[in-house]
Amino acid sequence: MQWWKNLKKPGKLSEPLKNHTTFRIGGAAQLFFRPHDLAELRQIVRNCSKRDLKILVLGAGSNLLVSDKGARAAVIKLDSLAFRKTSKVRNILEAGAGKPLNQLLTYCRVHGLSGLEFMAGIPGTIGGALAMNAGVCVDKKLLSIGDLVESVRVLDYNGNIKILEGRKLKFGYRRSNLAKYIILSARFKLNFQNSRQIQDKINDYLVRRRNTRDYSRPNAGCIFKNPPGDSAGRLIDACGLKGKKIGGAVVSSKHANFILNQDRCSAKDVLALVKLIQKVVKKKYGVLLEPEIKIWK
Template sequence: MVSLAGFTSYRVGGPAEWFVSPRTVEDLRACFAWATAEGLPLTLLGLGSNLLVSDRGLPGLVICTRHLRQTQFDEETGRLTAAAGEPIARLAWKAADRGWAGLEWAVGIPGTVGGAVAMNAGAHQACTADILVKAQLVTQAGETQELSPADLGFRYRTSILQGDTSRLVTQATFQLCPGAGAAVVTAETRACQERRHATQPYHLPSCGSVFRNPEPRTSGWLIEQTGLKGFQIGGAQVSPMHANFIVNLGNATASDVYRVIRHVQEKVSQRWDITLEPEVKIWGEF
């Protein structure tokens, strides 16, 4: 068994019954084949940034994609292809260094390319669907698929891949805008990063935004107006800096975080008659 606490940005969670982090697509196919042959439940994990894993851990095989890393810039088409395990924030800086515009918004997102595609990650009024050309996937049967944005059924912070363990994004191709100039793109990328750091508690472990925004209000506004900033159970706290963040003060358990999530949902529902929908994926038994 392998503890998953070190593989999530919350720094909480129990053990995986089986754990593997393949370095090639062929290794990934072999992992799928083994799990299928053994009849094991399958869990797909990137950087663990949008995730809460139960203290009891997870049964079956956890496949971590963080070692699937490779990038390729096509100067003729302005397209950037990146492997699923590439951190999307790191990719934003790589694009900025070349003066390719289009990924500045992603600099503060603590997830992988694969995760960004699966959940249609976004920030600053931009999202993955805006620039994705295609995604390549491997199915549990070992087959390769290529899906367009239309195939992926993108909506706000989700796609048809959310919760689908039968296939995994292995790489994605994005359409960017070369020629904007490294100084210009770097400055905008840095500005996006500074805006997020000025308003969000990046100094403490968290999953990022906990709840989807129920338009026209934001979850953070609803939670703050309900008087829940600073609310705490155990080592988990609704951040005083941004109410849509629940942070680990250092000694939180997954159960602490989960109980804060449910308390926030209950109180917001009572006051506003709105049920906040978690953006964070909640895995395991609570």
């Protein structure tokens, strides 16, 4: 029986994932779901677990490279209204995992809540940002979303809801211990500030990003993590790899840690460029660059 057809929002077979990633690359998902609400999400998770079908959670797909063969898994995208709710009690903000970061910042500005402005311009959802502990480096200081988290509500792969707080939350540089769950929502502790000042800060961060990041072609942001005490972009640039091309994939001339989908490129092209960069940087500087992007094979 095709159980996925009987949902309020029925699952789909063979959904092209290139339509759900900012890289615009990727084959199809075996099964693709956009659950209507939490009850439906739990039903999907239990059904997949029962059938040993791997589950992959998708946010805005802005940190992902999906293989050309696609994903032999059930891919779940939490973009229904039920997963995009936002509310606040005094200075504690609660946001659903599917909430896009830019919309959350608008909410913060309107309600005079400050703290998350540094996330301005990062094209993801709350769920993806928490799983990745997304953030920016400002004046050599790392600002990450995890620093502001009070608690996170998650679903485990048996369909049980848990609230993780305090010591149960572990955030590191572009990683967290949340990736093993389905993140449902999170609470952030913010500060009160007037909307004008919040908007000014957001504008500052956006200008800074526009000057340094490359938005000219589809991409997934920084490909590699920065090695301790250095910058991956600096090392790649120093190896003369800006503009290096394999197939339709090219190393950005503006930001050497960005690979652009310049000309209908495949995941194979990107992976070949990733390997080449790793090899050249390792040979010249003895540093093995670790990918920051998640690769679904």
